[in-house]
Amino acid sequence: MASKHRLGWIGMGRMGTPMAELLLKAGHDVQLWNRTKSKAEPLAAKGAKLVDQPADLSGTDILFTMVSTGKDLEQVYFGEGGVASRGKNALPKIFVDCSSIGVEDSAKISARLGEMGAQFLAVPVSGNGKCVKAGKLSAVASGPRAAFDAAKPYIEAFARAGLSYVGEGELARICKIAHNVMLGVVIQNLAEITILAQKHGVPRHAFLDFMNNSVMGSTFTRYKSNALVNLDWTTTFTMELLRKDMDLGLTAARKFDVPMPVTAATREAIQSHFGVATLKPDPKAYLDMDFATLLETQALASGVALKSEGVPVPTGLEVDH
Incomplete structure (x- = not known):
């Protein structure tokens, strides 16, 4: 199945790697960035395109992130060479964050992206890397409904055990x-x-x-x-x-x-x-x-x-x- 949207992915840890791999297996074109490039190289062999910095993902339509903390997320979005560093005219339309971060951090990031004209979905997941591979990862989502509907088919590629939409704002974080x-x-x-x-x-x-x-x-x-x-x-x-x-x-x-x-x-x-x-x-x-x-x-x-x-x-x- 070909992607209707250009997809980006940041974060190749224990969770991010198998999740991004399932997007590739589903037939989607995915551009990847990871702080340690060598961790992303195995997925390049499976069809992913690696980029040199987060800013290189600014031309994607939907950007997924799976990082450790709110500070990490803020850095890859707004830091030097970050996704948003080229301004609001070069920005993914939808940001989908699957990290486990605090409500306040998430709300601040969402507001900042909103000011730039982008939509932000909080989509934390339940499970570990083994759950991903076994098809037993689930996810909970909150944010603008239209953005969720657009991103839903891609989220379901890795959240194969179930995807729950719980409403606007930061409800998924709770x-x-x-x-x-x-x-x-x-x-x-x-x-x-x-x-x-x-x-x-x-x-x-x-x-x-x-x-x-x-x-x-x-x-x-x-x-x-x-x-x-x-x-x-x-x-x-x-x-x-x-x-x-x-x-x-x-x-x-x-x-x-x-x-x-x-x-x-x-x-x-x-x-x-x-x-x-x-x-x-x-x-x-x-x-x-x-x-x-x-x-x-x-x-x-x-x-x-x-x-x-x-x-x-x-x-x-x-x-x-």
Whole structure:
């Protein structure tokens, strides 16, 4: 299927690379920029056109971004050599940001683009790189409805598990913050109950198999089970990013007078993990591991020695061809 619009993409991280690749597989022409060019080169071999700076994407119709922070997004849009650096007459018509950033940062960027005549969609996603490849990534969108309708076919190329439009403005950011707050609460509680079961003599793989087959099981608990059983800390999402999202949730709650005692307790439990990291030979490298390492903190607090059980555990994220 040929693109009706010229597409641009910025951000070739763990999420951005497989998401952009699905646009290419769907037959769309995509121009790419990434700060580290070598990370984008594999997609050049699959049909993408690489550009030298974000400003070179100013001639696209719809520009997608997947970066780490609001500051990163502001830089690639408005910084030196940024997409908007050539003025409002050389600007994509629609900006689609899939990053997880704060509401205030998003609103400021949206307003700034609006003043230049462009439309901005907040489209954060749910899942990790493996979810993208397995066709189980979902997305939530907010912003101008006409812009959403134009971008929808392209978003659906990578958000194959579902795409929800929730309204104007920054509502999608609120949904994503709430989503990641639940992520933090669930992984912390999953670590707690798994260690509880282990300390009573239940193998982790047996306990998690029971949980995953129960009404409490989910796509998330199933695909994290292998990590918890076999201590596979291959990074899908870091502790620093999780802590950031818990703080975003609590900030949003305080602004609107919403009590969130479970979230607050979970945030402090997560903070204890950063203390444990200081005991490691390389604290930064440890914090860059997957957030499932929370299991180690819970085990340490419970007097439990962790060892890989060496039991193959299906993740439910087999790649959908």
